[in-house]
Amino acid sequence: MSEKNRDGNRSARERLQQQREREKAREKQRRVLIVSAAVVGVLGLAAVVGVIAANSGKDGGSDKAGPVVAPSGAVGDDKPAVPTGKPDAPSTLTIWEDFRCPACASFENAFRDTIHELEATGALKAEYHLVTIIDGNMGGSGSLRAANAAACAQDAGKFTPYHDVLYTNQPAETDDAFAKNDKLLELAGKVPGLDTPAFRSCVEGGTHDSWIAKSNDAFRKGDFRGTPSVLLNGESIFPQKENEQISPENLKKWVAEANKGKKAGTASPASGG
Template sequence: MGVSEKNSAGKRSARTRLQEERERQKARDKRRRTLIVAAAVVGVLGLAAVAGLIAANTGDKGDSAGSGPVAAPTGAVGKDRLAIPVGATDAPSTLTIWEDFRCPACAQFENAARDTIHQLTDSGQIKVEYHLATIIDGNMGGSGSLNAANAAACAQDAGAFVPFHDALYRSQPPEQDDAFARDTRLFELAAGVPGLDTPAFRSCVSKGTHDEWVNKSNEAFRGGDFRGTPTVLLNGESIFPTKGKEQISIENLKKWVAEANKGKKPGTAFPSPAASASPPAPASSPSG
């Protein structure tokens, strides 16, 4: 009896030590993956958001490009049509954003800067070009980055990229939770966007219609001279986490755009349906 109790206690102790070591290893891995580089002060309320870069590893895990046709979403622009545009096509400045829907730092940036970016695009001050990456799938395993990016491209087909993009970041799961790999979770979020949750959208998501386009975008990210996600460029100049010696903040973002646009007229050529923060009316969404 005594020997059995000792053996049992020894096993519990070994399991505890093993569990503690695993937790320490997870913490070390996370520190290596995540580089905290700045603190952005948000608006006049002084709400602080930690801004970071999630660095891509050098492995090939999660890369599956080349297994099917590349189908760019409706209205995609730029080299190889790898960017989803938002805002007036003739806006005087361009904000280029490389993001991963599983990336915590991307969610921190988007949730902090969302209203300001919408104001700048809706007023014709900037247009935004979104490029989608899947580095968290490569770093952590899983397919949520790819699946969410494909769904966002499907939403672009339906004229609802912006509200669905925002919904993904508002509802981003913890980094290790690959919830976006489940189509049902994406359909739940789509149901909150008027006119989006249609048979055409569900089919596009389920079939992975734009998977190879996402993979090609991720290849472009990996081939670029980028430190990680989010990467944010104003007219080609990096502004995240800093622009020169100035750290990014909501006020600085507005200031930098104003400086870039000095003497220039706001854009007025908005696509139809408008690629803005306002959800499209169901009747305006294409059926396919």
């Protein structure tokens, strides 16, 4: 075979390889778009934006100095969290979220009732890791201030209802309303028995700021795409688990599958649940 023919064959093989690589890239992009479209259907456009973009930006409060004061009943050393539900429930839902994150609010509004139901039956417990990514991305301090207030609510045994109130009253992402303690205290009035002198002192003094910063640092060091990051027994389930899209029905199914042959939890709920 002549040198010219060999060069021609080599060029043809190179072009074929390049074509295959372009096709693989297009297929990968197509799969991403399919997943994104599915997320839109379940949680709305905000979820796609949050999943893709929430992990970019600055530290968002991770430089807070001072002693780390964990709220009552907190769990985790290197990965601090607020636990809810019965401590001996056989399955654990791990949620990393930011109170300013629109995608997190979309997730909470879609799955809140299902999570509460599974917790009530002892099938599931949850661990909430509070982060401040949006403060880093957008500027401001609302993520940190709201997270500290939620930790203060945990001290009062009111984490779950206050957590839910914050998400159902979430301002627009560009509106740093949660940076104002007055707003956080106003919303505390929607939770019976929460607005006490001790709670106000905790909120206004930033008692748990360094603990929140530690949680945010753990998030940034982890292998997460953004907020919310949701795992069931350590396996990522948002926006999908393997080839199944997340939904309230699928969450119940996945928990039932994971709990097969195991006893439901019966211990008293964790403080704040």
